[in-house]
Amino acid sequence: MNKFRKWINNTDINRFRFWFQLASFILLIYGGLLAINIGDRLPTFACVFDNLRGGSCYLMGFQHQTNIPFKQIFSGRGIGLFIGLATFIGFFLLFNKAWCGFACPLGALQDWITMIRKKMNIRYSVYSKPEFARLKTIKYFLLALLILIPLGMSNSVFGLPKLSHDFAIPFCMICPGRTLLPVFTGDFSQLAIDFSSKTKLVFTALGMAITGLFLSGSFFKKRFFCLFCPMSAFHYIFHKAAVLRLSKDGEKCTQCGNCYRVCDVGIRDIAEDIVSRNIVKDDCMMCFKCVAACPEENCLSVNLYGIPVYDSTAEGFFERMSRRNK
Numbered sequence: 001m002n003k004f005r006k007w008i009n010n011t012d013i014n015r016f017r018f019w020f021q022l023a024s025f026i027l028l029i030y031g032g033l034l035a036i037n038i039g040d041r042l043p044t045f046a047c048v049f050d051n052l053r054g055g056s057c058y059l060m061g062f063q064h065q066t067n068i069p070f071k072q073i074f075s076g077r078g079i080g081l082f083i084g085l086a087t088f089i090g091f092f093l094l095f096n097k098a099w100c101g102f103a104c105p106l107g108a109l110q111d112w113i114t115m116i117r118k119k120m121n122i123r124y125s126v127y128s129k130p131e132f133a134r135l136k137t138i139k140y141f142l143l144a145l146l147i148l149i150p151l152g153m154s155n156s157v158f159g160l161p162k163l164s165h166d167f168a169i170p171f172c173m174i175c176p177g178r179t180l181l182p183v184f185t186g187d188f189s190q191l192a193i194d195f196s197s198k199t200k201l202v203f204t205a206l207g208m209a210i211t212g213l214f215l216s217g218s219f220f221k222k223r224f225f226c227l228f229c230p231m232s233a234f235h236y237i238f239h240k241a242a243v244l245r246l247s248k249d250g251e252k253c254t255q256c257g258n259c260y261r262v263c264d265v266g267i268r269d270i271a272e273d274i275v276s277r278n279i280v281k282d283d284c285m286m287c288f289k290c291v292a293a294c295p296e297e298n299c300l301s302v303n304l305y306g307i308p309v310y311d312s313t314a315e316g317f318f319e320r321m322s323r324r325n326k
């Protein structure tokens, strides 16, 4: 067992993650070709607009289901909403934010764009601390809109008139998953502006602009879109109950900053916070690069049901460094 643990702790997590992301991308984007369907309540962006998908994003169903009159919340429709939500949360509680780091097709796409930039020897830019703090709140605003707009179609929210049906699936209309993921199956039909109504025109034009921002932003900033992703905000609400965890033993931390330097999302707290045991922050995608980069014995660790599955060790750190320098 010790040999097995040692082997895991010495692995190249980045390489493992690359292959896992690729397999997950193929499964979620093309799985339908082999009649694979792992459900439509996945806490990850596998777009419903992709006709060959092998499993799909929950956000579309969620937006449809929240378009419900308040008085029907405890009816069959309301129960459908709660069952959908419970399945989504169940998936999430199992793997926590590792959905973002290992399974999300939009996350993988951003990582591959970063790989292209690296090959071109172009330097990336980072956010300053105040910029980071300001921008990260956008995802909670988007999450609130994603809930309030569908609710506002069936109800008079804050005394305002009900919204028209053109407001249906507001987040999907601006989501880069809708415009970009079907392209991998040869379907370019979503890369367009819908002129059928003013509302749709505004939303789909915004969607095209966000797609452009997604592509250019991810080129210069690692995981650019993740900072604004409402799915990430949704995840974070439940992270304390998840069984897969990233833990830190602050007493072993020397605050060397290695973990922060490798973090693609730029989470400073991973190095600076020596108090929290559960160290998953709202922008963390659980890629575990920080664990691999930490040279202190068991300072950072990944646990499943409290059982350590991957730990920072001095040996693992030096092993990976020597592999990198070969």
Ligand code: SF4
Pocket: 045, 046, 047, 048, 049, 057, 058, 059, 060, 171, 172, 173, 175, 176, 177, 178
């Ligand atoms: S458009 Fe975006 S939010 Fe909607 S189903 Fe597709 S990936 Fe999910």
Ligand code: SF4
Pocket: 252, 253, 254, 255, 256, 257, 258, 259, 260, 270, 271, 272, 293, 294, 295, 296, 299, 300
């Ligand atoms: S790499 Fe490890 S020791 Fe260094 S700051 Fe991060 S958690 Fe602390």
Ligand code: SF4
Pocket: 246, 259, 262, 263, 264, 265, 266, 267, 270, 283, 284, 285, 286, 287, 288, 289, 290, 291
């Ligand atoms: S804090 Fe660690 S696990 Fe989270 S995104 Fe950064 S490097 Fe990955």
